[in-house]
Amino acid sequence: MLIKKPARSDLSEAQTTSESAYVSRRSVIKGLAASGVLASAGVGEKAMGLDLFGGKDEAKQAPLKPLEFTPQKPVPDLVLTPEDKVGNYNNFYEFGTGKTDPAKNSQGLRTEPWTIEVGGEVEKPATVDVWQLMNEIGLEERIYRMRCVEAWSMVIPWVGFELGKFLKRFQPTSRAKYVAFQTLYDPEQMPGQRNRYIGGGVDYPYVEGLRMDEAMHPLTILSVGLYGKTLPPQNGAPIRLVVPWKYGFKGIKSIVKIKLVEQMPPTSWNKMLPQEYGFYANVNPEVDHPRWSQASERFIGPGGLFAVKREPTLPFNGYGEEVASLYRNMDLRKFY
């Protein structure tokens, strides 16, 4: 897989140290998990107040469990976004529209038990227990760039499995042309679903969709963890979609329903502002958002506020070699 490597000269010592520190801690965690030393919960990562984004309101992080997974081959030059930033700079409007709101407001989300209902154009519809699935499906690490449509980006070490492998279990019929996803609808737990102001005016439940070939592409994953542990609630616990060549809003969180369908399904941001957010939402530096340029992005990496770097945005977020062929005959200005 193609991961954008910053030039050597762009790397500060702090950045490279942070990457290697993660790798060694990860193997420790894996070792402990394998030897059964860690029961569950709070692997020493506690609440992360993030001075960069307003550290006064420290969120008490819900306990996370270590996961067993196949690590991705190390990419020496890759700069990861530190874990505390991945967990304290979020979009999850069900918990508020401020970047630190999800970390503050989602820690009580009940993620166990959790099931996903898979249906529609499949021979074998079923409801899947997500925690059971995590134990048997075989998890792998995927270090992906993530580019939000708001022109900021991160590099996140996800843990998950290919959506395509998962969908095959249900035997899609020949009529399945698209996949529709739905987030939990539970106004009691999600303040943004009780109050339009808190929820940013989104029509809940949050819904997303992919074309069948996009869903079956090996880069597309369902993620159940990051940095070696189960997903923090603010990142979409216990299971969310990750499509690295598309804008972040395609990565729907806390999924409860997956339906294979014949027609292109409605998607939340497209319903709200169709002239700004398309169904495809492929990262494209040449097609600007009506209100801002998409030519570059702020990379949220290690270091303080002034270490945030502006970098050029890459077509398909750097994954063009793998995915450009999916859109061979399409006008990407029209199908944004």
Ligand SMILES: Nc1nc2c(c(=O)[nH]1)N[C@H]1C(S)=C(S)[C@@H](COP(=O)(O)O)O[C@H]1N2
């Ligand atoms: N249910 C739901 N999923 C969502 C969102 C949301 O508001 N609700 N925001 C999206 C947006 S705009 C982005 S950029 C990513 C952010 O994922 P992260 O917070 O894990 O980085 O989640 C996406 N998934």
Ligand SMILES: [Mo]
């Ligand atoms: Mo986003």
